[in-house]
Amino acid sequence: MTVQSSLAGDSSFRPPGHGGSRPAVCEGALAMTSTSPFPPIADYAFLSNCHTGALVAPDGSVDWLCLPAFDQPSAFGNLLDRGAGSFRFGPYGINQPTARMYVPGTNVMTTTWHTPAGWLLVHDALTMGPSQGPDAVTPHTRPPADVDADHMLIRTVECLDGAVEIELVCEPAFDYGRVPAEWTMVGDDMHAADASGAGQTFRLSTDMLIGIEGGSARARHVISKGEKAYCALSWADGLASPADLDDAVARIDATIVFWRNWLSRARIPDHRFRHPLERSALTIKGLTYMPTGSTIAALTTSLPETPGGERNWDYRYTWIRDTTFTLQALHYLNLDWEADEFMQYVADLEPNPDGALQIMYGIDGRRDLAETTRDDLTGYEGASPVRIGNGAYNQRQNDVYGAVLDSVLLHTVRSKRLPRRLWPLVESQAQCAIATWHDPDQGIWEARGAPQHYVSSKLMGWVALDRAAKLARIRNEEGLAELWAKTAEEIREDILEHGVSDRGVLRQHYDTDALDASILLAPLFGFLPATDERMRATVEAIDNELTENGFVLRYKTDETDDGLSGKEGTFLICSFWLVSALAMIGELDRARSQLERLLRIQSPLGLYAEEYEVDKARHLGNFPQAFSHLALIGAAGRIILADFREELSL
Structure with a gap:
């Protein structure tokens, strides 16, 4: 089934971070341009409140946010079409930040800007606060925690030096870009406005003066050294919003405390891999849907595995095969509460008539994930179709x-x-x-x-x-x-x-001698002892024959009938599996080298997508990818254990 839709208007293309409908383009044209209007996938910052998540581009634009939950339609979807909704808050006329980093130990983002007139610091957070009773926005099936989502995106700016003109441009497009927002001013002081469309409403509030221009709300203001300003989006019950600047700052501070308190419960060894373990733990928690205890495979849909191609899937669901890797990682990190919540979610799932669980479910446990396409969207860099739902569920x-x-x-x-x-x-x-x-x-x-x-x-x-x-x-x-x-x-x-070829290597399937990286699961699950020659031969064959510059492919697409066209990038989870497998067969130096190689290609903020395109040194696929981070935790854990054992043997 294909869902046909169109965006209102036909204005010319606007730079990244700004709204506006796109011009007509030939299929794949964006992918062939020398300078893409889409930021690299790995340059996005990931925010989460454990109910939904946002991706923030380097220019300060929120290019992906689904309300009120991970798997709901996007209100800001510029990630998949440069006219599908964006929300920028930052210095006017400057699009390249000086520095971007997470507040250490959190999923709260900071961006530092240097403009000709001064310096600016921006904080972005999907905020958390004390639980206020039953959640009417995203009802819980698990016991509510002491701290839960505020259902707000809060952004603050502080002028560090000089005087800086800041701008706010909020141009939502509901239902994956199909429905431009209708704005209504709230009150007479021009500090709040409600955006509505496709059955959704959120409130924009700020201490700046708002003006409405078509489908966007805008504000511009000059702040001087020591001054601050804020803006907030709220989809909370009753559209509750920060009362003022102090309240906005306090909510971000509370969110920082939440993430640091959560991380303090995790067991993170004092080792050189401590930081990637912490960032992976925070990412996995950020991809957890707190109301049910489920985890999503990734925040996004339809980011391409093949540039400009058709290998585009919706990953905003819970894959049952991820359960074991999720439990391994959570228990390794001593996060037993999250592990129990996830197992309770699994126990609640409705099986098929034969008693089998589906391969994936919705974050609320629903079974029907019927797949449609949005042919009105260009897709990221021209990769189409854009898919909503996932036809593999059955x-x-x-x-x-x-x-x-x-x-x-x-x-x-x-x-x-x-x-x-x-x-x-x-x-x-x-x-x-x-x-x-x-x-x-x-x-x-x-x-x-x-x-x-x-x-x-x-x-x-x-x-x-x-x-x-x-x-x-x-x-x-x-x-x-x-x-x-x-x-x-x-x-x-x-x-x-x-399942073993004549040369003693585990094969992809019974009717081929082709290799498949999924066979690396054999040592990980103890199918054969690590000393077994067939196990060693399989790991060596994958390392030597199924890699590109040391990064592992799932399989060779010209040897596998996967029903799709085009080549795909190397799969990061498979590369991390190779680290674990090498460690298990005693090749610790090679395992360490492989892990170091993988850590060198993490995003500037320590995140991983699903795939890595070696030729162009860029991340591909949905982002951030839970599977990649789960496998990182497993691989790093094995190296850390081996290192500690070596220390004890000295």
Whole structure:
């Protein structure tokens, strides 16, 4: 199904950070221009209040914000079309900042600007504050925390020196750019206005004087050394907004305290990798939907895996296969509360009629994630189509059972208890694994080609029954334990008979000798001992034959029927998996070198997208990507453990 729409107006293109409809362009034209109007993906700053998130471009424009939750339609969507809504607050006429950084230990952003007339400091935050009872905006199914989202985006400026003219340009376009805002002034003092469209309303408030120009609200003001100003967007219940500048500053300060208090609960070793671990932890928390405990794969939709191409997907949902990596990372960081919240979300999910969980769900647990396209949007740098929803939600992927049951075992061992409500989930997923492990599927990468006997899916079937047997023994269910362990061994033997090439390397699927980076999961899940020659040969083959300048591809697109055209970049999660696999087979120096290489290509703010295009040294795909950060935590954790062991042996 394709959703047809159009943006009002036909004005000429405006610079990044400003509103206005786009001109007509030929397909892929933006991708071919020498200077793209779209900022590089890695240059965006990520803000979060654990209900929704925003991306802020270097020029100070909010180019992505969905209200009131991660998976709702965007009100600011310039990320996917330069006329789909933006919100800039910064110095007038200056678009290149001097410095950008997070307030240490937080997801609060600071930007320093040097203008010909002075210096300016901007703070940006999706603010957090004391819980005020039931949340009418995004209702909770999990117990509310002491601190929750304010449902506000607050921005403050302070003149550090001289006198600087600042501008506010707020030009929303609701429903992914389809509906320009209708503005209504609030009160008579010209300090607040409401923007409405597509059934949504938010309030813009500021201590500057607002003027309405068509679909935008604007303000300009000169501040001198020591002076401050603010603006805020509110979609809170009753459109509650900061009372004044002091209130706005206090809310940002409270948000800084929230993030630092949260991070203080995490176990971050004193090691040279401490900072990337902290930033990854903050990113994973920022991609958590607090009302239900779910986590999203990434903040965005349709950022391209292939520049100008069709490999554009909506990642604002919860993938069940991520459960085990999420639990591993959270427990490693000692964040047991978040781990329990996530497991409770999984336990609440409605299965398919056969008892199997879907491969992905909405952040509220909904099952229907039907995919549509927005053909009126250019897409990032001409990459189309722009997709809303994800058609893979109803694919058959047999690896899901292993991810769920490994997660349950991890959580059970950590918490020293197997919750009663999780045992039916164990039984149902084990039975599904038994019923389906013989069958072909779409594999871990959700290929849209013909189903195959993917080795990684068989491997996760083995994980499912191996973990189920261990859980059964915890409950003294010896009969089930024996049955499940026996089936796990059958799967192992089948993989070793049909899934290993003549040179002793685990293959992508039973009918090919092609390599696939998902086979790196074999050492990570203990399928074979790290000393097994087949394991070493597989890791070495991937390192030598499935990399570009040391970065790992998922697979070679000319060897794999994934139902799509075009080449894709290297996959960062696979590169981090290689770090872990090298460490596990004893190649610690190579593992350290690989991790250092990956850390050198992090974004200026320490974030990772899904992919990395080696030839042009740029990030591709949805951003920031939880999978990349989860794998970083696992890889760094293994290196840190090895380093500490070496210290003890001296």
